[in-house]
Structures are given as C-alpha cells and as structure tokens.
Amino acid sequence: NNESPVIASHNRIITRGEIAAKPDKSILVRYQQQLITxxxxxxxxxKKIKIKIRTEENCIWRE
Structure with a gap:
C-alpha cells in the first residue's frame, strides 16, 4: 500500500540527508554491509521509518 513505501539505498553509508528526503512511515531495506549513521x-x-536488514535468507528476489 502507499502508507509504507519500501525504500533502499545504493550508498555504502546511509546518511541523515538521504533519510530526510524519504517519505514518512516508509520501510528502509538495507544490506548487512551498509552502514547507517x-x-x-x-x-x-x-519520521517513523522502519529499518529492515536484508539477508540472503529472506531475500524476496531469490524466490
């Protein structure tokens, strides 16, 4: 639904400025190797953004 858009970042380090530009109540999917300040x-x-860590076990793209 549009209430919780799924967002991701290709940057190695996720910064405040990048998150500030994202919509409220989103779901941020990040890799285990990504750092977040x-x-x-x-x-x-x-902003009530949930952070989910993507692992190979729960990768929806492998299904």
Whole structure:
C-alpha cells in the first residue's frame, strides 16, 4: 500500500540527508554491509521509518 513505501539505498553509508528526503512511515531495506549513521537512525525514528536488514535468507528476489 502507499502508507509504507519500501525504500533502499545504493550508498555504502546511509546518511541523515538521504533519510530526510524519504517519505514518512516508509520501510528502509538495507544490506548487512551498509552502514547507517546515528543521525540517520534518529531521523528514521522521528519520521517513523522502519529499518529492515536484508539477508540472503529472506531475500524476496531469490524466490
């Protein structure tokens, strides 16, 4: 649904500025190797963005 768009980043480090540009109540999917700054996590909490870590076990694209 449009209430929780799924977003991702191709950057190695996810920053505050990148998260600030994303819509509220989104779901951020990141790889285990990606880093996310503390400020970006704070913005996620403020904007109610859920952070999900993608692993090979739960990869929907492999199905």
């Amino acid at each position: 503390d400020e970006a996590v704070d913005i996620c909490n403020y």
